[in-house]
Amino acid sequence: MNAIDLFAGAGGFSTGAQMAGCNVVWAANHWQQAVDTHAANHPDAQHVCQDLHQANWENVPAHDLLLASPCCQGHSKARGKLSGNPQHDASRSTAWAVVSAAEYHRPQFAVIENVPEFVQWSLYPAWRMAMEALGYCVAPHIIDAADHGVPQHRERLFIVATRSKHPLMLQFPLRDRVPASSFIDFDAGKWQPIEKAGRAENTLARIAEGRRIHGHRFISSYYGNERGGRSLNRPVGTVTTRDRHAIIDGDRMRMFSAQECRAAMGFPTDYQLPAQHRLAVHMLGNAVCPPVARDVINALKEAA
Structure with missing residues (x-):
């Protein structure tokens, strides 16, 4: 199964996809340092550094699976009073790039990751209707990384969009909780x-x-x-x-060291990070936990 990764960041979604047996053929992000990090760890994928609002989807390879992690800062409750603030409209609008990419390529599957508050976005009903108008059934899942062998409690929304008759509510394996002592x-x-x-x-x-x-x-x-x-x-x-x-x-x-943050996110121990601690932690904090992505994609393949 060929996959592309929108808002790829440091590469957590791509790494999980590879763990699930996918071939990541294309990845994009607006931040050059993140693209460089992704390319160092996924050298076989095509890489693009650009604002995906302006993407020419004609130049993106054919694929079966679209992976996307649109900007979450405008949705996150962690921003307190700034959560949902109009100043973050541009941040929240990155989600429309997913619709644009899906409209052009119509892959069989798409998995979109964000904070759970994404479904409370005032434009989420319109976004969901747009995906459904393209022929996708949309199934939101709230997942804690700690339930997937990651030594971290991290609740995230994974929206599974499939070109099927009915939404696919996925079943996941039960994995033992891994303590923080495992990586310190x-x-x-x-x-x-x-x-x-x-x-x-x-x-x-x-x-x-x-x-x-x-x-x-x-x-x-x-x-x-x-x-x-x-x-x-x-x-x-x-x-x-x-x-x-x-x-x-x-x-x-x-x-925590950057290496401990990497382990807490479930990345492989040999995953290359920026040398600068601040950059490495920033990228990891924005990433998708690879084992969670692996389990979601494996469950999707099994259910499809």
């Missing part, structure tokens, strides 16, 4: 003392509460709602586009 290396990284000049009071308070609940080793988030930290025996919370998770070990602490 206490002998590596740049550790700092917890008690040091300039450490924020809120940070110290979160760590103190985490010690009370979990002991001397646990994970503490720099932002979010995990005031008491998280046990190493559970999957970690959602990996984001900037450093979020700190490892606490006695009287020392450090942030």
Whole structure:
């Protein structure tokens, strides 16, 4: 099965598709550094760096499966009061590139990934009707990556669109939860003392509460709602586009390394990342977890 990857980013969707036996023939993103990272890991695919609002779909190879991760920032509740704000209209409009690509090529299958709030978008009913007008049945699935062997709780929406008589509601294998301890290396990284000049009071308070609940080793988030930290025996919370998770070990602490973020996302250990930590974390935080993409595509192939 040949696949294309819209808004491919660092390549999580493409990697999952390859795990499911697909041949990724084309990938596009508007950010050159992401395209370069994708190309380093998927050298056999054609790569394009462009705004997909302006794409010439005639130049895209024929394919059976369209994969797409339109920009999610305009939908995400993580933006608080900015969620759904008109300033993000251009961000949300990237979803229409999926309709445009599907209209030209009419692949048998499409899988679209986004945050669950995507279906609350005021234009989602129109977007769905557009896909249905092209002959697609649309089946939304809410999936937590932790249920697919990824050591991270990450709920995302996967819309399965098929040129079939009825929507396909997929069945997935039950996989064991993988704890954060599976990828944290206490002998590596740049550790700092917890008690040091300039450490924020809120940070110290979160760590103190985490010690009370979990002991001397646990994970503490720099932002979010995990005031008491998280046990190493559970999957970690959602990996984001900037450093979020700190490892606490006695009287020392450090942030996740890019390699630990890569493992928390379910990427292979040999997956190439940008050398700059900030860029690597940003790309990983925007990515699709490859094992989830693998399981969705395998279930789609089995059900079709």
